[in-house]
Amino acid sequence: xxxxxxxxxxxxxxxxxxxxxxxxxxxxxxxxxxxxxxxxxxxxxxxxxxxxxxxxxxxxxxxxxxxxxxxxxxxxxxxxxxxxxxxxxxxxxxxxxxxxxxxxxxxxxxxxxxxxxxxxxxxxxxxxxxxxxxxxxxxxxxxxxxxxxxxxxxxxxxxxxxxxxxxxxxxxxxxxxxxxxxxxxxxxxxxxxxxxxxxxxxxxxxxxxxxxxxxxxxxxxxxxxxxxxxxxxxxxxxxxxxxxxxxxxxxxxxxxxxxxxxxxxxxxxxxxxxxxxxxxxxxxxxxxxxxxxxxxxxxxxxxxxxxxxxxxxxxxxxxxxxxxxxxxxxxxxxxxxxxxxxxxxxxxxxxxxxxxxxxxxxxxxxxxxxxxxxxxxxxxxxxxxxxxxxxxxxxxxxxx
Amino acid sequence: xxxxxxxxxxxxxxxxxxxxxxxxxxxxxxxxxxxxxxxxxxxxxxxxxxxxxxxxxxxxxxxxxxxxxxxxxxxxxxxxxxxxxxxxxxxxxxxxxxxxxxxxxxxxxxxxxxxxxxxxxxxxxxxxxxxxxxxxxxxxxxxxxxxxxxx
Numbered sequence: 247x248x249x250x251x252x253x254x255x256x257x258x259x260x261x262x263x264x265x266x267x268x269x270x271x272x273x274x275x276x277x278x279x280x281x282x283x284x285x286x287x288x289x290x291x292x293x294x295x296x297x298x299x300x301x302x303x304x305x306x307x308x309x310x311x312x313x314x315x316x317x318x319x320x321x322x323x324x325x326x327x328x329x330x331x332x333x334x335x336x337x338x339x340x341x342x343x344x345x346x347x348x349x350x351x352x353x354x355x356x357x358x359x360x361x362x363x364x365x366x367x368x369x370x371x372x373x374x375x376x377x378x379x380x381x382x383x384x385x386x387x388x389x390x391x392x393x394x395x396x397x398x399x400x401x402x403x404x405x406x407x408x409x410x411x412x413x414x415x416x417x418x419x420x421x422x423x424x425x426x427x428x429x430x431x432x433x434x435x436x437x438x439x440x441x442x443x444x445x446x447x448x449x450x451x452x453x454x455x456x457x458x459x460x461x462x463x464x465x466x467x468x469x470x471x472x473x474x475x476x477x478x479x480x481x482x483x484x485x486x487x488x489x490x491x492x493x494x495x496x497x498x499x500x501x502x503x504x505x506x507x508x509x510x511x512x513x514x515x516x517x518x519x520x521x522x523x524x525x526x527x528x529x530x531x532x533x534x535x536x537x538x539x540x541x542x543x544x545x546x547x548x549x550x551x552x553x554x555x556x557x558x559x560x561x562x563x564x565x566x567x568x569x570x571x572x573x574x575x576x577x578x579x580x581x582x583x584x585x586x587x588x589x590x591x592x593x594x595x596x597x598x599x600x601x602x603x604x605x606x607x608x609x610x611x612x613x614x615x616x617x618x619x620x621x622x623x624x625x626x627x628x629x630x631x632x633x634x635x636x637x638x639x640x641x642x643x644x645x646x
Numbered sequence: 647x648x649x650x651x652x653x654x655x656x657x658x659x660x661x662x663x664x665x666x667x668x669x670x671x672x673x674x675x676x677x678x679x680x681x682x683x684x685x686x687x688x689x690x691x692x693x694x695x696x697x698x699x700x701x702x703x704x705x706x707x708x709x710x711x712x713x714x715x716x717x718x719x720x721x722x723x724x725x726x727x728x729x730x731x732x733x734x735x736x737x738x739x740x741x742x743x744x745x746x747x748x749x750x751x752x753x754x755x756x757x758x759x760x761x762x763x764x765x766x767x768x769x770x771x772x773x774x775x776x777x778x779x780x781x782x783x784x785x786x787x788x789x790x791x792x793x794x795x796x797x
Contacts, residue, residue, distance in 0.1 A: 280756050316753055321707070321714050326753030346753050352707065357697050360705045362754070369752045381751040384744070412754075414705050416696040465696070466736075509738055548740070551723060 278318045286310040286382035288607075288641030290335075295619055295635035296626050297397075298335040307335035308641055310382045312345070322352040327367075330380060336620065337397040339436045345369070345380050346405050358416040364427075368410035370403055371425045372459035372474040374503050374514055380404050386514075386544060386556050387595050388607055388639045393540030393562035394501070394516050398440045398620030406431045406455050420464040427457045438482075443624030447488050453479040472503040482527055493527025510548045517541040519566070524623070536565040556595035556609070563588050564617045571617075585633040586625050589615040604644050611637040680730040680780040683771050683790040688713070688778070692794040699735045701778060703745050704755040709776060717758035718770055718779035726764065730780045734795060 288308035292298040298305050314328035327347035332338045348366030355361075370376040378384035379395055389397070396403075408429020415422045430452045433441075438450035459474035476499040484492050501518035523535040542560035549555055563569045564587050571587020595609030616630045682698065684690065689711055693701075700706040701715055708714055720727045722739055731739045749755035761767045764781050771777045772789045781787065 282750050284751070312751070314751060314753055316756060321712065328751070328753060348753065350754065355706060355708050357693075357700070357706060357710060360700070369754075371752075377752040377754075378748050381747075384747050384751060414700070416694070416700060421696065421699075507738060507741055 280316045280318075281313070282315075282646060283313040284310070284381060284383055284643060284645035285312075286641050286643035288388065288639055290388070290637065290639035290641075292637045293635060294630075294632035295613070295616065295637075296336050296629040297619055297635070297637060298337065300336070300629045305335050307333050307340075308388070308639060309333040310380075310643075312381060314346075322355070324350045326350060328380075334397070336440070338400055339434065339440065343401065348410075360412075360414045362412045364410040364412075365408075367405050367407050368427060368429065369405045370427070370457070371410070371412060372427070372457045372476070373501065374472070374505065374516055376403065382607075382641065382643045383605060383645050386546060387558065387593060387609055388641050389593070389609070389611060389637065391516075391542035391544065391558055391560035391593075392589065392591060392618035393542055393560050394518065396618055396620075396622070398622060401437055402431045402433065402441070402452065402455075406452075418465070420462060420467070423461040423463075425457070425459045425461075428454065430454050433480075440620045441622055442482070443490075443621045444626070445624060446482070446490055448482055448484040448490065448492075450480060450482050453481060468507050470505045470507075474501045474503070475499070476501075491526050491528070491530045494525040495527070496521070496523040496525075512546045513543065515541065515543045527623075537567070539563045539566045552599040554597045556593070556597070558591070558593045558595075560589075560591040560593070562590075562615075562618050571615075582625060582627055583633075585615045585617075586627070586630075587615070587617055589613060589617040589619075591618075603646060604642070606640070606642050608640040609638065613637065678783050679733045680726055681783055681785065681787060681792050682734065682778070682780050682795055683768070683787055683792055684779075685771055685773075685775050685777040686789060686791045687775055688791060688793075690793060692796055694796045695734065695736065698795055699737065702735055702742065702758070704749050704758070707755070713776040716774050716777040718767055718774075718777060719758045719760050720764065720767060720780070721760060721762065726780070726782050734780070 289304055289306055290298055290308045291302065291304045293302050298307060309332065311331040312328055315326065317325040319325065328345045329342065330345045331342045333340045344367060346367050346369045348364045348368050351363045353361045353363055373394065375385060375390060375395065379390060406427065406429030408427065410427035413424045433450045433452055439446060442450065455476065455478040457474065457476045459472060461470060461472040463470045478497045480495040482490065482493040484490055498521040499518050501516055503516040505514040506512065518540050520538045521535065522538060525533050540562040542558055544556065544558040547555045565573070568587055571584035574582045574584055574587050591611050591613045593609055593611040595607065597605060597607045599605050613635045614633060616625065619625065619630055688709060690709060697706065701717060704717065706715065722743060728739050731737055731742055735742065746757040750757050761770060764785050767779045767781060768790060771779050
């Protein structure tokens with residue numbers, strides 16, 4: 247798969263770019279550029295966990311600034327990109343990044359069928375909130391359910407370098423959307439330390455991430471249903487005096503999602519099973535596979551035209567065969583407590599639009615278990631000494 | 647976990663059953679629904695509700711003859727916009743707005759152009775090739791083409 251991806255990736259991308267430029271014809275100048283952006287700043291505190299920082303102090307590390315632009319080359323070809331600055335404390339790597347930068351060719355646009363191809367750094371369109379998890383104003387909560395939207399993986403999951411296809415069909419029974427993508431994401435050392443362990447010194451690479459999803463919106467229904475599949479390989483290459491060995495990781499996820507909308511309220515949910523296999527890494531020749539489960543149910547209620555109330559409950563089990571994490575202390579010689587094997591989060595949030603483009607959000611999370619606190623492979627047992635931990639956050643956001 | 651997942655899907659399945667024939671309720675009778683109007687040169691006599699929804703979700707961006715579709719909307723809090731959204735598109739206004747934000751901030755499209763009044767809407771429909779918009783059912787439609795929306 248990796249060889250197939252690496253050999254076909256550049257050629258296919260070049261082909262799509264060539265097709266796009268061939269299709270491009272001049273359009274009216276005033277219609278060619280669109281600029282948008284957002285800025286969000288807040289305060290948050292995570293008591294008894296390393297989610298935001300290690301000392302539990304109130305933190306202003308809740309900064310998000312994004313600037314995005316679309317350049318229309320023709321009626322069917324566009325270039326789009328987003329420059330992003332993030333400061334989220336322990337949650338994200340601080341600094342700027344390009345969340346997406348792609349060329350989009352609308353290959354078919356015939357009233358009942360739309361087919362779009364993307365080459366470059368495309369966005370993850372496979373989950374309910376994945377395409378805009380990086381945009382503060384589009385998230386229902388400041389901190390999304392971590393079982394699915396694990397912040398330590400944010401930069402890896404938000405998009406990838408490669409190819410993506412989206413196809414939408416109007417059919418007799420409703421609207422059917424199909425998405426496919428194949429790519430890989432560069433992983434800087436600091437990012438891999440947030441995901442794997444703060445003790446690693448080697449190099450981590452994502453070999454590929456291959457995803458497919460289908461969404462069905464039945465006619466005359468207020469529900470939407472979806473299914474997504476993910477297959478991804480990573481590798482770790484040690485350096486001299488490294489305490490870890492060379493390692494390979496496989497992550498495979500099957501996820502179902504659902505959304506039901508009423509005039510004043512909405513429910514959404516995603517349920518997944520994730521296989522994580524580690525070959526080597528802990529020691530040469532070792533192999534470990536476990537299946538994790540996760541699910542959340544998120545409800546929203548429009549209190550008024552300007553205010554919305556959110557309530558969510560999120561469950562995560564790192565190992566479905568050891569839901570209470572009893573094996574963790576045994577396997578780690580007592581170093582990793584059982585509560586690192588799961589996490590349950592109940593969150594209550596409120597959003598209020600002060601102005602049409604100015605929003606204040608606030609929320610509170612009650613957590614039991616530390617299974618979704620980074621790093622993921624070798625957890626931080628020094629700071630995360632409590633089975634229960636709480637989080638509150640307030641964020642003001644403006645967009646244009 | 648199994649109970650939780652099962653509960654979610656039981657809830658969603660029940661909701662689907664309840665939701666059959668329960669898409670956003672028309673506010674007025676069919677005769678009183680907002681009129682869908684296009685620039686006179688748009689060579690489309692009618693649209694299905696699904697096609698109109700694709701246009702307003704900004705998935706469908708060109709007419710069959712290749713002309714770009716210019717989509718106009720009234721202020722999102724206006725009664726006519728809410729009525730159009732629910733009766734014609736079978737979507738709640740917040741669903742439309744969420745979709746436009748997704749388009750805008752994920753780089754896959756651009757939102758419609760908002761106009762301040764029905765009078766401005768009619769003027770722009772009259773003068774913008776490829777334009778589509780909507781007007782109150784009793785509004786004048788001089789020099790604009792009213793198209794039929796099929797179920």
